[in-house]
Each structure stands twice: as structure tokens, then as C-alpha cells.
Amino acid sequence: xxxxxxxxxxxxxxxxxxxxxxxxxxxxxxxxxxxxxxxxxxxxxxxxxxxxxxxxxxxxxxxxxxxxxxxxxxxxxxxxxxxxxxxxxxxxxxxxxxxxxxxxxxxxxxxxxxxxxxxxxxxxxxxxxxxxxxxxxxxxxxxxxxxxxxxxxxxxxxxxxxxxxxxxxxxxxxxxxxxxxxxxxxxxxxxxxxxxxxxxxxxxxxxxxxxxxxxxxxxxxxxxxxxxxxxxxxxxxxxxxxxxxxxxxxxxxxxxxxxxxxxxxxxxxxxxxxxxxxxxxxxxxxxxxxxxxxxxxxxxxxxxxxxxxxxxxxxxxxxxxxxxxxxxxxxxx
Numbered sequence: 001x002x003x004x005x006x007x008x009x010x011x012x013x014x015x016x017x018x019x020x021x022x023x024x025x026x027x028x029x030x031x032x033x034x035x036x037x038x039x040x041x042x043x044x045x046x047x048x049x050x051x052x053x054x055x056x057x058x059x060x061x062x063x064x065x066x067x068x069x070x071x072x073x074x075x076x077x078x079x080x081x082x083x084x085x086x087x088x089x090x091x092x093x094x095x096x097x098x099x100x101x102x103x104x105x106x107x108x109x110x111x112x113x114x115x116x117x118x119x120x121x122x123x124x125x126x127x128x129x130x131x132x133x134x135x136x137x138x139x140x141x142x143x144x145x146x147x148x149x150x151x152x153x154x155x156x157x158x159x160x161x162x163x164x165x166x167x168x169x170x171x172x173x174x175x176x177x178x179x180x181x182x183x184x185x186x187x188x189x190x191x192x193x194x195x196x197x198x199x200x201x202x203x204x205x206x207x208x209x210x211x212x213x214x215x216x217x218x219x220x221x222x223x224x225x226x227x228x229x230x231x232x233x234x235x236x237x238x239x240x241x242x243x244x245x246x247x248x249x250x251x252x253x254x255x256x257x258x259x260x261x262x263x264x265x266x267x268x269x270x271x272x273x274x275x276x277x278x279x280x281x282x283x284x285x286x287x288x289x290x291x292x293x294x295x296x297x298x299x300x301x302x303x304x305x306x307x308x309x310x311x312x313x314x315x316x317x318x319x320x321x322x323x324x325x326x327x328x329x330x331x332x333x
Contacts, residue, residue, distance in 0.1 A: 074153040166204035218297035226269025266324040
């Protein structure tokens with residue numbers, strides 16, 4: 001200011017002290033702001049973890065209750081069905097013996113009593129003898145079908161397999177498809193949803209089988225929902241010309257450093273928009289109408305595959321053409 005040495009004036013000292021005080025306040029505020037931003041970021045992370053844990057607890061509780069109910073129903077149905085299935089063979093043999101006895105009587109007693117002849121005509125004995133084997137055959141097919149459903153329910157619930165163990169993933173996929181069979185069959189407003197399976201020869205995979213079945217159920221249910229959403233805007237002729245299809249492919253990835261398996265589940269539904277695909281694995285995010293989707297299925301599936309099993313789950317979607325979810329799982333945990 002003066003280009004010479006001189007003492008500081010009182011007013012200049014006051015001004016300098018005031019500037020230093022303001023700088024100190026500004027630095028303190030900046031430090032507090034940085035701390036609050038860091039705390040806010042930490043709280044946001046904790047909140048997201050809490051929401052994920054909460055959603056996982058809710059879903060796990062639902063699946064646990066569902067698994068117990070399914071296992072109980074399967075057990076209760078299995079006992080009477082096994083009794084019926086075991087006695088069908090004896091009933092069939094007894095009936096064949098009785099029919100053979102009646103035929104023997106007819107052969108040796110050419111002069112039948114009018115009353116007996118009247119009953120023979122009334123019950124249509126010839127038709128009865130032809131139709132009875134078909135009746136037993138249909139009963140055997142029906143009981144065998146019930147036994148298959150019970151087996152699928154037991155495989156799906158897997159309450160006795162809470163620990164990690166080696167399983168055949170194809171059994172889990174097939175049991176899930178059996179449970180979803182009522183949703184796949186033809187409805188009054190659409191034809192049957194076709195399921196194409198391209199299975200590779202997979203080794204046994206070390207995993208939590210019940211949790212993986214939950215993932216298969218979530219992905220396959222979403223695929224059914226997607227195809228039905230597309231079919232609602234199509235005519236019956238269009239649906240027959242280009243049927244709704246779910247394609248399930250498995251592959252053994254033995255060339256990797258850590259051998260793994262891949263499961264791809266594809267549908268030819270409407271696909272997912274870019275805006276929605278950015279949040280697909282977020283908890284409570286759903287593209288379904290209110291009351292139909294919870295937004296937990298894909299989030300829980302992501303945690304089961306990535307955090308519990310150390311695998312990956314990705315997706316590829318094209319609006320108007322469909323969506324493919326690809327799961328990779330290591331053979332050993």
C-alpha cells in the first residue's frame with residue numbers, strides 16, 4: 001500500500017481480525033457440510049440395506065409359510081392317493097377275474113334265465129366289458145398325475161433341505177413348471193403358453209435348493225405375466241400365428257476358471273422400457289399394476305443369486321420382442 005515499512009493501524013487490525021473470524025466461520029461451516037453430506041450418504045446406504053433386509057425378511061417369511069403349507073398339503077394328499085394307487089392294481093385284477101367268470105358262465109349256460117338276460121341288457125354287459133379296462137387305465141393315469149404333482153410340491157418346498165447341498169437344477173425347474181401348469185394351459189381368451197426346454201448336461205450344483213426354486217418361480221411367473229400382457233392386445237388369430245412362448249436354456253460353463261452353470265429364461269412378451277430397466281432389481285419397484293406386483297420378486301432373486309450363491313443375474317430386453325434373464329451359478333460354493 002505504501003511500499004514502505006510502517007506500523008499497522010488500529011482500523012486495519014480490526015478489519016483483519018474480522019476477516020479471519022469470517023474465514024474461520026466459513027471453514028467450520030464447510031467442514032460441517034462435508035460431515036453432514038458424508039453422514040447423509042452413510043444413512044442412505046444404511047436405509048437401502050434396511051429396506052433390502054426388510055423385503056428379504058418379508059419374502060422369506062412368506063416363502064417359509066408357503067413351504068410349510070405346501071409340504072403339509074402334499075403329505076396329506078399323498079397318503080390317500082398312495083392307498084388308491086396301490087389298490088388299483090388289485091381292483092383291476094379282481095374285476096378281470098369276475099369278467100372272466102361271467103364269460104365262462106355265458107359259455108357253459110347257453111339257456112339263460114329271462115331275468116338274467118334282462119339285467120345283462122340293462123347294464124349293457126358287452127359295453128361294460130370293453131369300457132372297464134379303459135376306466136381303470138384312466139384312473140391309473142389320474143393317480144399317477146397326482147403323484148407327480150405331489151412330488152413337484154415336495155421338491156419345490158424342500159423343507160428338509162434347508163442346508164446347502166448338491167442338487168439337480170433341472171428338477172427344480174421342472175417342479176416349478178408343474179406348479180405353474182394351470183397358468184400355462186389355454187384360457188378362454190388365449191391359447192396355451194408354450195414352454196420350450198433346451199437342457200444341457202449339467203453336473204450337480206452346490207446350492208440352497210429351496211431359495212433357487214424361489215428364483216425360478218419369480219422369473220417364470222414374470223414371464224407368464226409378460227406374455228399375457230402382450231396377448232391382451234392381440235386377436236386370437238395373431239396369438240395362434242405367433243404363440244406366446246417361454247424358452248428355458250441351461251448350459252455347463254466348464255471352461256471357466258471356476259466352473260459354473262448358466263440358466264436363461266426368455267419370453268416373447270412386450271419387453272421392458274429403458275426407464276424401467278434401470279430400476280428392475282430395486283426393492284419395491286414394479287412395472288405391474290397396483291395390487292398385482294409387490295416389487296420384491298426380482299430384488300429377492302438378485303440377492304439370492306449374487307449374495308447367497310456368489311453368482312450373477314443379468315437381463316437383456318428389447319421393447320416389443322421380449323426379455324431374457326440369465327443366471328450364472330458356480331458349481332461349488
